[in-house]
Every structure is written in structure tokens, then in C-alpha cells.
Amino acid sequence: MPGGIAARRYCFGCGDLNPAGLKLEFRFEGDKAVADFLPQGKHQGYPGLMHGGVTSAALDEAMGWAMYGVGVWAMTGKMEVKFRQPLPLHQKATVSGEVIRNRGRWLEVRGEIRSEEGRLMAESYGLFMRLPKEKVRELEEIYAERRP
Numbered sequence: 191m192p193g194g195i196a197a198r199r200y201c202f203g204c205g206d207l208n209p210a211g212l213k214l215e216f217r218f219e220g221d222k223a224v225a226d227f228l229p230q231g232k233h234q235g236y237p238g239l240m241h242g243g244v245t246s247a248a249l250d251e252a253m254g255w256a257m258y259g260v261g262v263w264a265m266t267g268k269m270e271v272k273f274r275q276p277l278p279l280h281q282k283a284t285v286s287g288e289v290i291r292n293r294g295r296w297l298e299v300r301g302e303i304r305s306e307e308g309r310l311m312a313e314s315y316g317l318f319m320r321l322p323k324e325k326v327r328e329l330e331e332i333y334a335e336r337r338p
Contacts, residue, residue: 198332203251212248214285216255222288223255229279240277249301249314252287256299257318260289263326264297264318275311282306287314295320 199207204214204225210232214225227248235241250266257264277283284304291298301314321329 201251203247204255212244212251214248214251216252218259219286221256221260222286223252223259224284224286225252225255226282226284228282229277231279234279236276238279240279242271242273245273245277245303245312246271246314248285248303249287249312250316252285253299253301253314253316253318254287256287256289256301257297262289262292262297262318263321263329265321267296267317267319269314269316271312271314273312275305275309277303277305277311283311 199205200211202208202211204216205211206213212227212233214227216223216225218224229240229244233240233244235244246269249271250269253269254264254266283306285301286304287299287301289297290300297318297320299316299318301316302310303312305311
């Protein structure tokens with residue numbers, strides 16, 4: 191796997207070059223980061239259902255993008271997931287995240303996955319810690335470049 195700028199393309203959640211990844215493409219609706227996705231067989235837990243760890247990864251990614259959308263670089267410090275309904279494979283869903291409270295060094299973030307019909311399938315709450323300035327500079331260099 192390459193380093194530097196190309197490495198971002200291997201992110202499990204949003205990288206377009208990770209063969210096992212979710213390949214989530216986020217857009218912003220106000221302060222909310224939103225991505226549509228279609229769970230695949232490679233994301234299976236129980237037969238026909240998305241693995242809970244993969245569901246959690248999608249929520250974590252959405253919450254991370256929500257912070258990116260408001261100009262904050264932070265990493266997951268704590269995350270809680272509530273699984274409301276089993277998430278079927280091969281059925282469209284939407285994952286979203288939004289910052290609900292800025293506590294200075296820490297940010298509170300909420301995420302959710304909804305079925306195509308709008309049913310709440312899973313929800314999350316996270317505490318994300320702001321990154322040190324030197325790490326922010328490094329990430330800004332990596333993510334500022336949009337070409338491969």
C-alpha cells in the first residue's frame with residue numbers, strides 16, 4: 191500500500207481503492223455528512239445480514255466526516271452503537287453523522303443508518319478528541335490533494 195497522499199484512498203470507510211472497503215462517498219446536507227451505500231456479501235455477519243463491526247465502522251466514518259465538514263480534525267475516543275434492526279445485505283441504506291456539541295478538546299457526535307424506506311437501523315454516539323496541531327498539518331497535506 192502506498193504512503194502519503196495515495197494512502198487516503200485505502201481508507202476502509204471512504205477509500206475507493208480498498209477492495210474490502212465500504213467506498214462511502216459523503217456529501218453534506220447542512221452540517222450533516224451523508225452517504226448512500228449498498229451492503230455487499232463481503233460485509234456479511236449472519237447469513238444475509240451486515241456484520242455489526244462493519245455497521246459500526248460505517249457509523250464511525252460518518253461521524254468523522256461530520257467533523258471534517260465543520261473544519262475539525264479529530265479521532266474517535268469513545269463510541270456507543272445501538273443496533274435497532276438487522277441491516278440486510280444488498281438493500282440500499284443511508285449513513286449520516288453530525289456534530290451535536292463542541293466541548294473544546296472533545297466533540298460529541300451522533301450517527302445513524304436508515305433503510306431506504308427511512309427506518310432507523312442503527313444509531314451511534316461518539317466522543318471525538320481534537321488532534322494536535324502537527325497531526326492536523328500532516329492530514330491537511332494528505333487530504334488537500336484530491337487527485338490519485
